[in-house]
Amino acid sequence: MTKSLMTPEQLLGLNQDHLLCINDNIELIGQKFQCHHEVLVPLARLIRQSEQDGIPLRIISSYRSFEQQLAIWNKKFYQEVELNLRDGSKVNSQDLDEAARVKAILHYSALPGTSRHHWGTDFDVFDASHIDQGLTVELTEQEFEEQGPCGNLNFWLQDILTDYQFFKPYFKDQGGIACEPWHISYQPIATAALADYPVALLKHTLESTDIGGKNIIIPMLNDIVEQYVMNICNPDQQG
Numbered sequence: 518m519t520k521s522l523m524t525p526e527q528l529l530g531l532n533q534d535h536l537l538c539i540n541d542n543i544e545l546i547g548q549k550f551q552c553h554h555e556v557l558v559p560l561a562r563l564i565r566q567s568e569q570d571g572i573p574l575r576i577i578s579s580y581r582s583f584e585q586q587l588a589i590w591n592k593k594f595y596q597e598v599e600l601n602l603r604d605g606s607k608v609n610s611q612d613l614d615e616a617a618r619v620k621a622i623l624h625y626s627a628l629p630g631t632s633r634h635h636w637g638t639d640f641d642v643f644d645a646s647h648i649d650q651g652l653t654v655e656l657t658e659q660e661f662e663e664q665g666p667c668g669n670l671n672f673w674l675q676d677i678l679t680d681y682q683f684f685k686p687y688f689k690d691q692g693g694i695a696c697e698p699w700h701i702s703y704q705p706i707a708t709a710a711l712a713d714y715p716v717a718l719l720k721h722t723l724e725s726t727d728i729g730g731k732n733i734i735i736p737m738l739n740d741i742v743e744q745y746v747m748n749i750c751n752p753d754q755q756g
């Protein structure tokens with residue numbers, strides 16, 4: 518198996534030495550972002566192909582650090598934020614008790630240290646042709662349905678992703694992270710990263726941060742990793 522080429526700290530978003538910073542000189546990508554140094558060329562190839570096929574793929578989100586993910590988590594945990602529940606209903610985060618709040622946040626947002634965005638191998642993408650028309654993309658499932666502004670992109674990705682060694686880890690909801698048709702992952706590095714995933718260091722790291730819901734999270738950490746990190750759709754489960 519390929520090595521992930523990442524240290525345990527890098528796998529948790531605590532160190533950035535494996536990343537390349539792409540600035541806005543990169544014509545094809547068009548914005549500043551960071552990715553794993555082995556992923557830039559395959560990503561550029563995928564984007565170039567999308568241009569040639571008339572569906573300009575762009576990146577809305579790439580690398581995120583542990584600290585950035587912690588800020589996302591604590592905002593949802595401590596502030597009045599609308600959360601989507603698994604049954605499709607919405608609720609104010611502060612109306613849930615702490616255990617229910619942790620569970621609701623986990624469905625859509627990774628626990629800090631468990632996001633695949635820490636690796637620089639994973640990207641949230643959209644179809645830029647609709648942005649030119651003044652449309653903002655919010656990354657909802659509806660946008661990626663057949664008639665939605667990213668429907669064509671979704672269909673195109675389905676056809677081409679494996680040729681470029683990318684796949685969708687959240688192709689469908691398997692009881693972990695919700696379905697995210699916009700999230701793509703570079704398989705050779707990401708699969709190795711998952712195999713190297715450092716649960717003990719994650720526990721140690723979370724114990725020493727000010728994460729909301731810590732008393733609930735730490736005792737169930739192994740289950741969280743199983744349900745939300747290991748439980749992905751593999752490249753051969755994309756149909």
Ligand SMILES: [Zn+2]
Pocket residue numbers: 578634639640641697700
């Ligand atoms: Zn994502």
